[in-house]
Amino acid sequence: MITYTKNDWFPAIWHFHRSPTAFSLYRRLIWIGLYVIGVTFLELWMVDLRLKDTPTEFLSTMGILLSLLLLFRTNTAYDRFYEGRRAWGTLVNNSRNLAAYLNAVLPSDRTDDRLFFTKMIANFAFSLENHLRNDEKTAGLEPAGDGELSELTHFDHVPNGVVAQLQLRTEKLYREGVFTDAHLINLNTMLLVFLDVAGICERIKSTPIPFSYSFFIKVFILMYIFVLPFLIIDEYGYLTIPAVVAVSYILVGIEIIGEEIQNPFGTEHNNLPLSQIAHTIRLNVHELMQYYIPHEEKQAAKSNFAIVT
Amino acid sequence: MITYTKNDWFPAIWHFHRSPTAFSLYRRLIWIGLYVIGVTFLELWMVDLRLKDTPTEFLSTMGILLSLLLLFRTNTAYDRFYEGRRAWGTLVNNSRNLAAYLNAVLPSDRTDDRLFFTKMIANFAFSLENHLRNDEKTAGLEPAGDGELSELTHFDHVPNGVVAQLQLRTEKLYREGVFTDAHLINLNTMLLVFLDVAGICERIKSTPIPFSYSFFIKVFILMYIFVLPFLIIDEYGYLTIPAVVAVSYILVGIEIIGEEIQNPFGTEHNNLPLSQIAHTIRLNVHELMQYYIPHEEKQAAKSNFAIVT
C-alpha cells in the first residue's frame, strides 16, 4: 500500500510505471502500437480506404457508452476495495472493544486467561491474513498457552479455529462463574464479528465482477481501439500513432487498475496493508490488556504505511 | 460461475460466445443484420431517401440518454447479483458462528444434539439452493437423526421447515437446562439470520426490474438501431452493415447480460455457485463441530470455482 502527498506528482508518475500493473499495461500498449503503425503505413502509403472521412460523432456516442461502462467498472472495483478496507477496520474496532471489555471483566489473578485472550485476538487477524493470501497457516501467530497453536494447525480454515477456541474458553469461564449472564450476552456481540469479517473478505476475494461484464468491457475496448485509427488518420497523419497509443494507455489502464483493485488482499502496491493492520491489532490488544509488547512490534505496526519511495 | 485471470482475454472471448446468453444474442443480431442489409441495398441501389444528410449530433444526444439508461440497467442488475452474493455470504458467516458457538456450549456427551445441529445447519443451505432453483426438495440434504428429514418433506417451503426444527430443538434444550437464559438470547441472533437470507434471495428472484423500465430500454434500443442505418449510410456505404451490427452487438449485449445477471440463482455461467457454497458450509460446520467429513465432500467445496474453460 502506498500513500502519496499532495504535491508529489512526478515521483508518483515514476513510481506507478514500475509496478506490475504498469508492466502488463506496457505489454498491451506494444501490441496496440504495432497494430496502429501497421494501419497507418498501409493507409498512407498503399491502399486508400474509404472509411477515413467518416463522421467522428458516431464514434463519440460509442465512446460515451464505453466511458460509462468504465465508470461502472471503476465504481464496482473501488467498492470492493473499500468494502475490504471497511471489514478490516471493523476487525480493528472489534478487537479493541473486546480487549477493553475483557480487561475490565477478567480478574487480574486470572493471568492464564488474560494471556490467552490477548494472544488469540491478535492471532485471528494474522490467521485471516494468511488465509486470504494463501500464506503458511500459522505465520505470525503467537502461542496463547499450552498447545492451542498446534491444535489450530489441524484446522483447514484457521480463522474458524481461532474463533472456536475463543468460544470454548468463554464458555468455560461462564461455567466457572467468572462470566455472568450479562457478561456472556455482552461478549456475544463481539465474538460474532470475527467470522463476519472473515466471511466478507472471502466473499470479496472469491467473487469478481461477473465474467460477462468484465469480458464485454474488454471486447468493447478492443473494438474501439481497432476502429479508431481508420477514423482519425486522414486528419492526423503520422500523429495517429501517438494519439491511438495515448487513448489506449488511458482505456486499458483504467481496466487494468480495476482488475488490480477489485481484489484488495494481494501484495501489490495498491493492496491493503493487512500485515500492518494485524500488527496494529496486536499492539492495541496488548496495551489494553496491560501486557508488555517489544519495541519491534510497535515498529511493525507503524512502518511501511505512508511510505511513497 | 466462472472466474478469469488477468491475461486471458482470448480464451474469455471464445468462451463467452458459447454461452446461452451469446446464442440469444446471435439470434437478435441475425435479424438486425437482415434488416440493415435490406436498408442498405434499398438506399444504394434504388430509392434515395432524404434522411441521409441528417445531422448526427441529434442522434448523439439520444445515444447519450440511451447510454445512461443502459448504465442504470447495468447498475440495478449488478446490485441484485451482488445482494444475492452478499446474502449467501451472510449465510456462510452465520453458519460458522452458530457452529462455533454450539460446539462450545453443547457438552460433548450430547452427541445426538451435536449431530443434529451439524447436519441441520448445512441442510439449510442445501434446502435453500433447491428452493431457489426449483430442484427436488431434499436433494443434497443429510439425515440429522431419526425422521427429521422425512418430516421436512411435508413442508411446502423446506427452508422454513429446517428453521422450525432448529428452533424446536433449541427450545427443548433450553427446557432441559442445557441452554441457559444467556445462551438462548445469544443463539437467537444467529437463528433469525437463516430466514432473513432465504427471504432476501426469494425477493431478488421474484422481483425483476420494473417491467416499464425493462420494456422502455428495449424499445429505445430498437428505435435507435432502426434509425441508425439511414443516418450513416451516405458516408459509410456498404460499411453500414458491419457498423450497425457492431453497435447492435454492444447495445443488445449489455441488455442481455443485464437480464442474465439480475437473477443470480440460476445455473448459467454468470450465476452464483450456490451448490459449492453449500458444500463449503457443510465442510466448515463439520470441522467446527469436530465431525469427520469424507474427502469427496472437501472436493465438492473446492472444485468448479476458479475454472475458466
Add this chain to the structure above:
Amino acid sequence: MITYTKNDWFPAIWHFHRSPTAFSLYRRLIWIGLYVIGVTFLELWMVDLRLKDTPTEFLSTMGILLSLLLLFRTNTAYDRFYEGRRAWGTLVNNSRNLAAYLNAVLPSDRTDDRLFFTKMIANFAFSLENHLRNDEKTAGLEPAGDGELSELTHFDHVPNGVVAQLQLRTEKLYREGVFTDAHLINLNTMLLVFLDVAGICERIKSTPIPFSYSFFIKVFILMYIFVLPFLIIDEYGYLTIPAVVAVSYILVGIEIIGEEIQNPFGTEHNNLPLSQIAHTIRLNVHELMQYYIPHEEKQAAKSNFAIVT
C-alpha cells in the same frame, strides 16, 4: 405486477401500450404532435424563421444535462420502488421467524394462543395492505379469537392496532410464566419490526421526490421539445414531425414511468403484489404453526405473479 421473460419483446411492447401509464403518455404525445405539425407547416409554407441554421451542439449540451436529470429521476423513483419491496420482504422474513419461534416456544396445549398468533401475524400484512391502498379497514383479515377483530375496527390505524394486540398477548403470556425473560427479550426484536415496516411504507407513500425537482424536470422537457422542431426542421423537412414525436415519446415516457414507479403501493401494472405477498405470509405462518390452510389460500399466494397476459 408483471414479470416478463427474456424473449418476449413484442408481447411486452403490446402490453405496455394498454396500461394507464401509456394512455397518459398518448394524451401528451397528441398535444406535442399538434404543436410540431403546426410549427412544421408554418415554417415550410409561410414564414422562414432564422433559427433553423442554429448549431445543434448547443442543443446537445442541454440534452446531456436533461439526460442526467432524467437519470436522477429514474434512480430516485427506482430506489423508492425497491425500498418498498425490501420493506415487504422484511415483513415476510420477520413473520416467518416469529412463527417459527412461537411454534417452538408455545406449548402445544396452548391452542388459543397458538391460533391467536397464527391469525394475527398474517392479519398484520393484510391490514398494512388495506392501509396503504386505502381499502376497507378489515378486508382480508381473519378472526383470531373472540372479539379481537371487532376491537381492531376502533383503531384509525389498524396496523398499529394489530401490534398493540400482539404486545398485549405477549405480555400476558410473560406474566403467566409461559414466556421467560429470555423468551421475552428474543421476541422483542421480532415484534418491533412490524411497525418499522409499516412506517417505511407510509414514508415512501407520503413523501414524493421534492416538488421543485419534479417540476424542474417537467419544465426542462417542455422547453427542450418546444425548441427542438426549430432546430432540425431545415434538415428534416416533414420528417421533423415523427422525429419530434419519437423524442417526446422517450423523454415524456421516462418521466411518467418515474412517477408511476415512485409510489409502488398502488394497483397499477408496475406496482408491488402486496395482496399476494400477504397471502404468502398467511400460508407460511400457518405451515410453520402447523395449522391447516385451505387450498384456495395456497393458490392466492401463488397466482397472478409471473403472469404476463
Add this chain to the structure above:
Amino acid sequence: MITYTKNDWFPAIWHFHRSPTAFSLYRRLIWIGLYVIGVTFLELWMVDLRLKDTPTEFLSTMGILLSLLLLFRTNTAYDRFYEGRRAWGTLVNNSRNLAAYLNAVLPSDRTDDRLFFTKMIANFAFSLENHLRNDEKTAGLEPAGDGELSELTHFDHVPNGVVAQLQLRTEKLYREGVFTDAHLINLNTMLLVFLDVAGICERIKSTPIPFSYSFFIKVFILMYIFVLPFLIIDEYGYLTIPAVVAVSYILVGIEIIGEEIQNPFGTEHNNLPLSQIAHTIRLNVHELMQYYIPHEEKQAAKSNFAIVT
C-alpha cells in the same frame, strides 16, 4: 411541503414561480439578462469580437463536466433531504413501538405513568421540531404530570431533556418492580432511538456540502454563462438573449433548488412537514395508549399534506 398529482403540470409551474426560491432565481436572471443584452448589442452594433466563430464542441465538453457536477450537487442535496425524512420516519416508528410496548407492560392502574409516557413521547417530536426550526422552546408541548414541562425549560437542549425524563421515569419504574429485567432490556432499544434521530437531524442541519464544492459549482456556472453569448451570437443574433436566459434559468435553478433542499427542516415549500408528523405521532401514541384525543388534533395530523393550492 407540497405534493402534486400526475397531471397537473400547469398549476405546478404557476405555483413554483411564486415560491421564495423562485424569487431569488428571478433576481439572478435579471442580472444575467442585463449582461447578455449588453453583450449582444455591443457585438452586433459596435465591435466585432473575433471569438464568435469559436467551435462550440469545446464548450460542450465543459458543459458536460458542469452537468456532472450539477448531478453531484443534486444527488448530495437530495440525499440530505431523504436522510432527514428517513430520520423522522424512524421517529414515528419508534414512538409507535414504544407506545404499543408500554401499553402492554404498564398496568392499567398506573394512570399517572401511562399519561406521562403518552404525553412525553409526543413531546419529544415537538421539542425536536422547535429545536431544528429555532422556534420557542416549548411550543406545542403538553404537560405530562406536575412540573415536568417547566423543568424542561431549564434545558438548553430540550430534546435531551425529554429523553432524560423518559430515562428517569423508566428507571424509577424498574426500581419499583413494575419493569422487570427483560422489560428494561427491551425498552432500551427504543429509548436510544430518540437522541439518534435528534443527532442525525442536527448533523444534516449544521453540515452543508463542503464549501469548496458549493463554491466551485457557482464559479463554474458564472464562467459558463459569461462565455456563452460570445459563442452563439453569430448564429443566434438577437435570439442570443432568450437563449442565454433560458440556459441560465436551468443552471442557476438546479443550483438554487439544491441549496433549498439540502436543509429540509425549514418552512419553505419543499421542506419536510415536521409539524404535521409530530401531530401524527401524538395521535398515534394516544390511540395506542388508549387516551382520548380531541378532533382538532386529528385534523392537524392530516391537513396541509397533500394540498397543492
Add this chain to the structure above:
Amino acid sequence: MITYTKNDWFPAIWHFHRSPTAFSLYRRLIWIGLYVIGVTFLELWMVDLRLKDTPTEFLSTMGILLSLLLLFRTNTAYDRFYEGRRAWGTLVNNSRNLAAYLNAVLPSDRTDDRLFFTKMIANFAFSLENHLRNDEKTAGLEPAGDGELSELTHFDHVPNGVVAQLQLRTEKLYREGVFTDAHLINLNTMLLVFLDVAGICERIKSTPIPFSYSFFIKVFILMYIFVLPFLIIDEYGYLTIPAVVAVSYILVGIEIIGEEIQNPFGTEHNNLPLSQIAHTIRLNVHELMQYYIPHEEKQAAKSNFAIVT
C-alpha cells in the same frame, strides 16, 4: 469549517481564493500558463504545426471520460468527508444517550462516579480529536477523579485508554451491585460505539483513494491540458491562453478539492469542526448529568461554526 449563506456568492469567491487549497492551485496554474503562452507564441509566430485542424470531437470523447473520472473522484472524496461527519455525529448521539442513561441509573449520592462519567465521556471526544490531528495527547481533557488523567498518558492510543477506564468503572459498579444485569447489558451497546467511531475515523484518515486511481486522474489531466492548446489555437489565437488557463482552473481545482476533502480531520477550511463538536459533547453531557458548566464552555460549543468571515 465554513458555512455560507445562499446569497453570498462574491464573499465566497473572495474567501475561497485565500485558502491554502487555492494557493496550491495558483502554483499549478502559473506553470500551465507559462506552458500555454510558450505554445501559443511558437505556433503563431514560428512553426506551423499540422495538428491545428484536428477534429475536436475526438478531444470531446476523452473529455467526457475525464469528466466521469473527476465525478468518481469527487464522489469518493465526498463520501469520506461525509462518513467522517457521520461518525462524529454518532459520537454525539452516543455520548448523549450514555449520559441520559447514567443520569437515571446512577444514584444521586454516587457523586464520584457521576463526575467520573461526566468528565470521561467528554474526554473521549477530545482525545479522539488529538489522536486524529496528532495534537498533544491530553490537550483539552479534564481530570475525572484522582489520577485517571495521568494514567491515560501511559497509553499510546489515548482513546483506547479512555474506553478502558470507562469499562473498568462500569464493571466495578456492576460488582458493587449498583448496576444490575439489565443495566450492564443496556450499557454495553453504548460503550462499544466509542471505539467504533475511533476506528472509522482512523480508517478514513489512513486509507486514501487507491494510489493508481489518484495518479491516473492526474496524468489524464496533464495529458488533456498538454494537448488542448494545439487543438484550439487555430480558432482562438491569443485567446487560447485564457481559455486553457480557465479549463485548467476547473480541472485542477476539482482534483485539488478532492484531495483536501478526502481527509476531513485536518484544520483546513473545509474540514470538520472537531473541536467544536467535542465542546458540544462536553456541554450536553454536563447538562444531562446536571453538572454546572462555565459560560466560556458554552461559547466554545457554539462559536466559529456558521462564520463565513
